[in-house]
Each structure stands twice: as structure tokens, then as C-alpha cells.
Amino acid sequence: MDITCERRGEDVVAFIRGEIDHHNAKNARDSLDSIIDESKPTTFSLDLSGVTFCDSSGLGLVMGRMRKCCSVGSVLCIQNPSSAALRILEIAGMDKILKIERGV
């Protein structure tokens, strides 16, 4: 899995590429939390267009980042979820709770 980030004014977008499972979720969590802590963005977006596999560990990753964003006063947004990521988010109803942007 590969994570890169991009600053856009007061906001930050983190791009996740590859497979999200229990094995690599912890590293992803640490990387994303460092980005959130250092930048404290108004909106923290996770771009999931490059996610090729996602199981419930990905769901845990998103739920945890939602809590993390709340704790620093940021808002979490999901961008361009791949079909692999979206079907897992939908199963837990996260698509109803989170702002999901497409075509960004």
C-alpha cells in the first residue's frame, strides 16, 4: 500500500493506493494520523480511487480516521472511492454518515 498527500489551501487530501487489509492497516493508520496531526486541516479527504482491495480493516481505518479528525477539529471526507472500497463502506452504512465526493 502506498500513501501520498497533497495540501490544498486549508485542506489536505491523502491518496491511498493498493490493498487495505489487517496486515497493512496499522501502518496506514500511523501515516494518516501523522498527516492529520501535522496539518490539522479543515477538511481531511481520503482519496480511495486507487484502492484495489478492501475488507473490514479498511472500514476500521476509515472509522478511526473519522474519530481522529473529530479530535483535532477536522472534517473527514471520502473522495472517488473505487468499487472495492465503496461496497465495504456501503455495507456498514458509512456512505450515509460520511461525505463522499466523486469526480474530484
Next chain:
Amino acid sequence: MQDKVINTMKLEFTARSVNESLARSAVSAFAAQADPSIAVIADIKTVVSEAVTNSIVHGYAGVEDKSLCPIYIHCKLYESSRLVVRLKDRGCGIEDICMAMQPLFTTDTDGERSGMGFTIMQTFTDGFKVRSEPGKGTTVVLEKRLKR
């Protein structure tokens, strides 16, 4: 008419998280011989990953020497294009299966588990069974029709 087994595969590996991708790749490669759709392959990868992760995170929770923690997968492909995957561990077992099946229920709150593993397994398969007893490990049986 009896549905005949036309191919089988057995896989044994230790409960290391790096083997999650090995397990889902192996089972999906085995299923590929029946020429399922990409969506069906995605379902198989997801449910196998969930079952293996459960064994590692919950079944063998607290065991330091993972070389003593085997996970067994036995796949059977039937003539009717039905795939049956039996995944077994020798871990601590599940005390209350009904509770464990509840969406969002997890005993591993520190690890950011979502508690959706069993729900996903139920949703993405055509048949799903769990057999477990405290101290005697857990067996999960997943069934998927590879062709409609």
C-alpha cells in the same frame, strides 16, 4: 442428483498477518478455474481475508509464538460450480457466536476492528456457518456459487 466434487485444494500456513493476502490470492486462484465474474472473485477474496483475519486477531489473540498457530483452508469445487471453503484454526474459540455475529460487535476495540467481519462474510457468500467452542478453535465454512 448428487453434486460431485471435481477439484480440491488444501492450504496450511501460520497465523501471520502477511499470510492474509496469500490466503485470499490462493483461494481466488483456485476459484478462477470455474471462470467466475470479477465481482464473484472480489467477494471470495474479501470473505477469505475476513476469516483469516478473525483467526489471527481473535482466535490466536495473545499468542506470541505464531509458529505454533496454524490456519487450515480446505477448498472444494463442485460440478455445479459451487465453491466450499472450510477455514479452521486451533485458537481460543468463540464463547458466544450469536454475539460475535452482531454487526459492529468486536472484542478488539484498541486495534480499530470494525466488528463487521461476520456480517461481510454473510453478505458476500451464498452459505455461511461457524462452529466454535471455547478452547477448541473455530471453523468457518463459506459457500459461494461461482456461476449463476
